[in-house]
Amino acid sequence: MSLDVTQTQAFIHLDKVRKSYQVDGKEFLAVSEVTFDVAAGEFVALVGPSGCGKSTLLKILAKLHQQDEGEVRLGNLETPFDPARDIGMVFQQALLLRWRTILENVLLPAEILGLPVKASRERAKDLLAMVGLAGFEDRRPYELSGGMQQRVSIARAFIHDPKLILMDEPFGALDALTRERMNVELHRIWRESGKTILFVTHSISEAVFLATQIVVLTARPARMAARIPVSLPEPRSLADKTGAEFAAYTREVYGLLGMV
Amino acid sequence: MDSPGQQTEAEQAVSLPVAQAGGAKTFAFRVLSWWSAYWMAVLSHLLLVAAWWVASTRVPRFILPSPFDALDALSNARYQWPRHTFVTAIEVFGGFLLASAVGIALAVIFSWSRTSSRAAMPLLVTLNMIPKVAMAPLFIVWLGYGVGPNVLITFAICFFPMVINTGRGLREVEPDLIDLVRVLQASRMQVFIKIQLPSALPYIFSGMRVSSVLAVAGAIVGEFIGSERGLGYVMMSLQSTMDTAGMFAGLALITLVGVLLYGCVALAERYFLTADARVS
Numbered sequence: 340m341s342l343d344v345t346q347t348q349a350f351i352h353l354d355k356v357r358k359s360y361q362v363d364g365k366e367f368l369a370v371s372e373v374t375f376d377v378a379a380g381e382f383v384a385l386v387g388p389s390g391c392g393k394s395t396l397l398k399i400l401a402k403l404h405q406q407d408e409g410e411v412r413l414g415n416l417e418t419p420f421d422p423a424r425d426i427g428m429v430f431q432q433a434l435l436l437r438w439r440t441i442l443e444n445v446l447l448p449a450e451i452l453g454l455p456v457k458a459s460r461e462r463a464k465d466l467l468a469m470v471g472l473a474g475f476e477d478r479r480p481y482e483l484s485g486g487m488q489q490r491v492s493i494a495r496a497f498i499h500d501p502k503l504i505l506m507d508e509p510f511g512a513l514d515a516l517t518r519e520r521m522n523v524e525l526h527r528i529w530r531e532s533g534k535t536i537l538f539v540t541h542s543i544s545e546a547v548f549l550a551t552q553i554v555v556l557t558a559r560p561a562r563m564a565a566r567i568p569v570s571l572p573e574p575r576s577l578a579d580k581t582g583a584e585f586a587a588y589t590r591e592v593y594g595l596l597g598m599v
Numbered sequence: 600m601d602s603p604g605q606q607t608e609a610e611q612a613v614s615l616p617v618a619q620a621g622g623a624k625t626f627a628f629r630v631l632s633w634w635s636a637y638w639m640a641v642l643s644h645l646l647l648v649a650a651w652w653v654a655s656t657r658v659p660r661f662i663l664p665s666p667f668d669a670l671d672a673l674s675n676a677r678y679q680w681p682r683h684t685f686v687t688a689i690e691v692f693g694g695f696l697l698a699s700a701v702g703i704a705l706a707v708i709f710s711w712s713r714t715s716s717r718a719a720m721p722l723l724v725t726l727n728m729i730p731k732v733a734m735a736p737l738f739i740v741w742l743g744y745g746v747g748p749n750v751l752i753t754f755a756i757c758f759f760p761m762v763i764n765t766g767r768g769l770r771e772v773e774p775d776l777i778d779l780v781r782v783l784q785a786s787r788m789q790v791f792i793k794i795q796l797p798s799a800l801p802y803i804f805s806g807m808r809v810s811s812v813l814a815v816a817g818a819i820v821g822e823f824i825g826s827e828r829g830l831g832y833v834m835m836s837l838q839s840t841m842d843t844a845g846m847f848a849g850l851a852l853i854t855l856v857g858v859l860l861y862g863c864v865a866l867a868e869r870y871f872l873t874a875d876a877r878v879s
Contacts (some may be wrong), residue, residue, distance in 0.1 A: 401782045423784040430775045438797045438872075447793065451785045499783075 348415035349376035350535060351400070351503070352387060356409035358395055369395040372562040373409070375554055377537070379418050379502070384546035385539045386592060387556035387564075393539040396556075397505050398536065401426055418502060424452060427496030429506040432514065433488035435480040435531050441467065441491055442476035448499045466494035486517040493525070497532065506538045510545070519577060522548055526575055545598075547588045548575060553597045564595045664773065664844035672848040684852050686829040690746055690818035691856055695751025698810060701754075702761025703803060709762075710769040710795065711787065723762060731755040732820040739825040749821030749829070756817040757810035764809070768802025769795050804868040811864045815857040830856070 356373040359366050371391035377383050380514050381414075385393045398404040399411060414420025427448070435444045442463055449459035467473055470490035480488055489509060496504050510518045527547055529536055540546050546553050547569060553566040569588055571579055579585050593599040614794065648666050655665040664672075709716035731752060738748035772795055780790055824830025830853050837845040 344733070386857065397779075401778075403778055403781060423782075426782050428779055428782050430779070432773070434773060434776050434779060436776075436794070436797065438800075447780070448783050451780055451783045451789055 347430065348591055350379040350381075350413075350415055351377035351537075352410065352412040354410040356396070356399065356406045358392070358399060358404065358406050370399075370556070370561055370563075372552075373556070374563065375552075375566045377535060377552070379535055381551045382536045382538065382549055383552045383554060384550035385537065385554050385556060386541075386543060386546045386596075388458060388558045388596065389541070390561075391556040391558040393556055393560050394507050397507050397537065397539055399426060399596065400503075404518070413503065420502060424432075424499055425502040427499070427501040427504045429489075429496045429504065429509045430490050431508045431511045433480070433485070433492040435488055435491055435543060437480050439480075440476065441472065441478050443481070444480065444491055445495045445498050447495060451523055452499050454499060462500075463494070463498055466497050467491070469497075469531070486513055486521060487543050489513065490524070493528070497534070502535060504534050504536045508539050508541065511541065518542075518545070523577060525549065525556045530574060532546045542581060542590045543589055544585075546592065547585055548577075548580060553588075553592060557594055557596065567595075568589060661841055661843055664847060668844035669847035669851065672842070672844040673851065678845060678848070679853060680826065680848070683828060683830050683833050686746065687774050687815075687818055687822065687831065687853065688856050688859070690753055690821065690829065691814045691860055694750045694817060695757050695807075695811060695860060696813045697703035697750065698754045698757030698814075699760050699807060702758050702806070703765050706762050706765035706769060707791070709766055716766075720766070723759065727759045733818065735821050736871075737823050738821070744825050744827065746828075749818050749826065752821040753814050758815045760809040760813070761803075761806045764802045765799060765807030768799030771802075774823040800871055804864065804872065807864045807868075808861070811860045812857065813859060815853060819853060 353376075357371040358370075359368045361367070363460055373396060375383075385396060387393055395404060399406050400413070403410055406423070414425070433499050435441075437446065439447070440462070445463040445466060446459055449456075449463070464473070464476060467476060467581065469587070470493070472487060472490055475487070475491075480491070483491065489512075493509070496506075510521050513521060529549075538546075538549060550569050553567045553569060555567065557564045569590065571584060571588075590599065604784045619863040646707075651663075652666050655668075660668065673680065679802040695774075709719065734755060735748065735752050738751045742751060776794055777790060777799075782795060785793075818829070819831035823835055826832045830849050834846055834849045834853075837843075837849065
């Protein structure tokens with residue numbers, strides 16, 4: 340599959356995006372020179388060290404921040420984009436409302452958007468089954484482990500059927516084994532749902548395993564270093580991580596970050 | 600794709616609430632489990648009364664009457680306990696509820712408007728420094744004798760813990776949680792109803808707990824100074840005849856009003872917060 344989307348308009352288009360903050364009167368550059376296109380249905384990993392502006396970029400896409408310079412366009416002629424309804428967010432913390440049941444937590448975005456109640460409940464149950472939590476609908480968040488809570492927050496991001504899912508280090512707080520398992524799960528969910536996903540991570544192997552395109556950001560200077568299309572055989576499995584192709588991609592990213 | 604590790608994770612969560620599997624608990628079982636949890640508390644209360652009784656046998660009766668003397672006074676219709684207790688209860692509950700409503704409302708306004716919060720919060724902190732009971736004579740001048748000034752004193756005492764605690768609760772909402780719903784372009788009202796208010800509830804209840812303890816003091820002081828009804832008034836009039844047995848009975852009833860209010864708060868807290876394990 341070609342990543343060349345210049346023929347038609349890209350689903351997501353970023354061109355020379357730049358954002359800085361004022362910290363104690365001094366200008367602090369968060370991101371600059373960020374230019375990449377994403378086709379609908381792609382899985383893009385944003386990789387880089389702390390302070391490279393990965394989360395800032397995600398917040399710009401979510402319209403929580405406004406870029407200082409550059410262009411950010413979401414949607415195209417084939418897939419129009421409604422910013423209120425077409426973004427699902429997953430954070431590092433599951434951020435479940437502890438006074439709500441698991442099902443009610445998944446339903447939160449649907450309630451805010453005023454979607455039909457009955458259909459949403461059915462969809463929420465299906466989504467919980469998709470993330471492996473069928474039967475947990477009436478549980479409370481404190482009864483679930485960290486990995487399970489994060490699955491609930493993934494189901495919540497899908498409830499209003501958004502076209503784009505933004506994930507900000509969703510597995511950063513999990514232990515290594517749970518994290519690997521969640522990677523496999525997320526890969527399956529992405530393939531089954533056909534959603535476009537932008538995924539921020541510190542982990543290079545996580546990025547190579549999941550992404551169809553890796554965007555590498557550096558902290559000093561805060562800018563985009565490169566974008567790497569990843570073409571590993573689908574569906575991917577953890578065994579791929581030991582292969583030569585995987586190692587080559589990993590080495591390339593390390594190189595771009597100046598670590599090897 | 601299910602790995603075995605995943606299933607263990609699931610099973611652990613299933614087996615968590617053990618008691619639910621047993622179905623309906625019998626009444627006897629409930630009484631027994633209540634007793635096993637609280638027998639020490641009951642015992643300590645009884646011990647205090649016993650100590651009181653022992654002490655009263657060694658001291659003149661007008662200094663320390665026995666618990667039985669106090670019980671006699673409590674059952675004596677001459678004191679008109681029900682009428683006075685009712686008045687005090689009205690003042691305590693009225694002032695407390697008023698303070699809760701106004702305190703929560705103000706805290707909500709402060710959380711919406713940074714300007715109002717910056718202007719008013721330091722002022723409230725200053726006003727909080729005024730000993731509220733010292734304002735009682737002033738309130739009596741303003742509102743005359745009766746229930747009015749006593750409700751106001753109770754209100755003044757309960758108000759500050761309510762505003763300060765609720766305000767803190769509304770401020771300390773996880774910012775990412777707000778972002779999560781802001782992405783969906785949630786209205787300010789939706790954010791408040793669905794996120795802020797429920798997550799502030801534990802703080803609101805801790806404010807209510809604090810002010811429920813203070814509430815009774817406010818009403819009683821008010822009755823000391825200017826009132827012809829209520830348990831505080833009774834205490835003052837019994838002082839002039841050195842009716843200590845009556846005073847102990849009055850004290851017991853004042854305490855009862857306080858316990859009743861505190862109990863209502865604790866019950867409400869339990870009702871709202873048990874389900875999510877914020878209160879055990």
